[in-house]
Amino acid sequence: MNKIVTFLFALVFSTAAANAITILTFGGTGYITQNREYVLTTKLPEYTVNVNNNVTEYVRKKHVEFTFIGKATYWSLSIAAPNGEDLKVGTYANVARYGFQDINQAGLDLSGDGRGHNTLTGSVKIKAVEWDSNGKLIKFEADFQQF
Numbered sequence: 001m002n003k004i005v006t007f008l009f010a011l012v013f014s015t016a017a018a019n020a021i022t023i024l025t026f027g028g029t030g031y032i033t034q035n036r037e038y039v040l041t042t043k044l045p046e047y048t049v050n051v052n053n054n055v056t057e058y059v060r061k062k063h064v065e066f067t068f069i070g071k072a073t074y075w076s077l078s079i080a081a082p083n084g085e086d087l088k089v090g091t092y093a094n095v096a097r098y099g100f101q102d103i104n105q106a107g108l109d110l111s112g113d114g115r116g117h118n119t120l121t122g123s124v125k126i127k128a129v130e131w132d133s134n135g136k137l138i139k140f141e142a143d144f145q146q147f
Contacts, residue, residue, distance in 0.1 A: 024040040
């Protein structure tokens with residue numbers, strides 16, 4: 001069974017909540033996507049997004065987690081830097097499932113609607129990441145592949 005799944009993810013927050021935009025676009029073949037393409041955006045009233053900014057100082061800037069909640073859908077995306085480093089612009093190759101990666105690997109996990117991978121590989125290319133003075137995420141944009 002081919003479980004290749006390709007994702008494109010973009011997130012932008014501004015200080016004005018009315019202008020905040022969150023978009024998660026993904027699709028591909030395999031179990032998680034069910035051979036469909038998805039566009040989840042806060043521009044549609046049926047979706048809300050939670051950004052995990054309520055984490056300890058130890059984890060802050062090292063890991064981002066987004067949860068998209070719709071009327072009949074639930075998706076979660078986690079991305080973490082390796083070696084306890086802060087997330088930064090650049091490419092992370094040879095990622096593993098977030099929470100189970102070796103210390104020298106970045107972590108990635110997209111799951112939703114009750115489907116996810118027990119093991120995975122892939123890559124993450126972070127195009128933009130910004131934090132406010134309190135360490136809360138205000139901008140994030142990345143492309144990633146999860147296999």
